[in-house]
Amino acid sequence: MAAMLMLLSCASRTYHPQTSIVEMDGEKMLVGPLVFADILHYFPDWNTVYEEAEVPTDLVQKIQAINRPLTIRIFLGTWCGDSRDGVPPFMKILERAQNAHLRVELIGVDRQKLDPDGLAIDYHIERVPTFIILENGSEIGRMVEFPEKTFAEDLLDLLAQSNDE
Structure with missing residues (x-):
């Protein structure tokens, strides 16, 4: 019985990629x-950047304070x-903020900036990463390649500008 429990506990720690x-x-x-999590699983250098990313408390608090529903669609190349x-530090801050108003969608593209569903087209x-900010399905801004x-x-600056318009 103890051996079976140990086997089950080891199996539950095995990561099963979705992609x-x-x-x-x-x-x-x-x-x-x-x-x-699949990116971190397959690409150790992404995991290193994620682990080493600093998460300023004041920035997390500002992200937590966003009170409008937004979708952040991130086009990226794992290559x-x-x-x-750019993506791992951003994701780490969003994960710490735990803001239910923010929904993140990650889309991987190949070197020609193409994906199977044609969303990149x-x-x-044209360049990655590209962060597209959507509110009610409409694009309100984007951040491309270098912040x-x-x-x-x-993101906070972009949202402040869109509030002023």
Whole structure:
């Protein structure tokens, strides 16, 4: 009985990815709708950036204070250094903030900036990462490739500007 419980407890700790890794031109990547945990599972360098990312308390509090429902659609390349450097810190801050008003969708693209569902074409994605902020299904802004400050701070600036309009 004890051996069976130990076996079950070990099995419950095994991670089961929801996204399959693909190989394109000899390079492994994730394309299409993604789960962030899968990126961390398949790409250790993304996990390192995530673990080392600083999470300023004041920034978390500002993200927690967002009280309008938003979808943040992030187009990224798991092969892309800019995506690797920008997306994990942003995700870590959002995870700490636990704001139910914010819904994140991750879409992986290949090197041609294409995904199986054609969303990258629909949104005219030319560089990654691209963060598209949607409110009630309409785009209110986007952040492309490099943040002015950090992507989390730029999100707050973008929302402040959209409130002023």
